[in-house]
Amino acid sequence: MSQPAGAPTIGLGAHWYRLLSVIALLALWQAAASGLADPALLPSPLATFEAGYEALRAGELLYHVGATLARVAVAFGLAMLIGTAIGIALGRSPVLDHFFNGWLVIGLNLPALVTIVLCYIWFGLSEAAAILAVTINKVPTVAAILREGAKALDPALFEMTRVFEVKPLRVLARVVLPQLAPSLMAAARAGLALTWKIVLVVELLGRPNGVGFQIRSFFNFFDIASILAYSLAFIGAVVAIEVLLLQPIDRQLGKWRRA
């Protein structure tokens, strides 16, 4: 990444600092692992990578991470869609906003665990109940962020589209959604982080596969190396989504601001 003009120089390039930071973390981990009498309590980085490689070779790692990512994708997509629609409605209609504000506050503060347990009790230990629980948890966050974005939509542009009788779908695609892009990105980021954490709990409590399910199994066997290996693999997948998907979208959407 090139340094922007006028930015303070920091000696080495930014890449090097990131690399040094990773090495420092690994060294700290290694030191902590070596300091403990029982290596099973905190396996060394090498032991963890071995456990991960073993799981990868057996095909288990990809299967379970894949199952979790699929749940994250479906729940995330549903929550973004429903939350965005609710957020725009609340942001554009003061009546709806006043009426539903209390509901939104309840939704935002409802503990994820309660929703998950209730969904499993009411709808059984099914895939649909799991997805529903995650979606319900995330919708209020998305709606709250989009509500603020929708409140800030430029009225002058709406007036322009009104006098020129621009078709509603075209207004949505070319005028409304681009203005909501920063809110959508913020909701996506906050939502993704929240979703995958909740998905793991959902899996731990009531699914037969996925990273959460595996972590429960490893907990029963006191297999800390595998717990860490799965966690790292999953963090890697989420970071990849951020770098390969969200950041390029963000750059594309922000182009006109930098013009």
Place this chain on the structure above:
Amino acid sequence: MTGLVLSAVTRAFDHPVPRTVLGGVDLTIAQGEFVSLVGPSGAGKTTLLRIIAGLDSGYGGSLAWQGARPRLGVVFQEPRLVPWLGLLDNLLLVGGPESVDRARALLGAVELGDCDSALPGQLSGGMQRRAALARALLVEPDFLILDEPLISLDAALAERMRRLLNDFWRKRRTTTLLITHNLAEAVELSTRVAILSPIERRVVADCALPPPDPRLSGDPMVAAALQDLRRMTRSWPVPDPAEAAPDRAG
């Protein structure tokens, strides 16, 4: 038929302080007329535009279209271009993808032919204003409303844009309402000039002119009309800024 009849139109605002902006405006614009509404800043010209464009329904009196409600083309005082769309896309937003050839031609006509993909933020205020003018003409309006469309253009460019507006009107006879505080501009382009007084807050004079087909400079009749109108507006407490600084560059 796309005429417009305003009868005793009033508009008052409560915020920030209670005030009456329009105190009973009577104005009739017949099909095919080019009417200029002249008044100093604060006379209520833009308020009247918003009422006519259907953006403000809190007025008193009556507004009636003769025939069906017309397709409007509006140039707002601010360009109101969509900042993340290039100029051509801004035009296509209102004209639809099928109008791409006409949109390009109109951008050329307002001397922005090489700025198709430029974003509004990359252009000067005057260029944005011309793009807004092209957008209003693109929809082939039945009724064209122009709110100070040439205000930030330099004298030579404003002259060329006046010629463009005159050509457009002569070819299509689109019913047009030009809001301006520049009397000379109003007289050059219009078939009628209405004066909106900042004191009475209504139309106090309505002066018919020969059709600008085109208006010849130095026409004694035009000079006389301009002189009459100037005399009428001289006593206003708010000076006409266009008279004080007629050649604003931008």
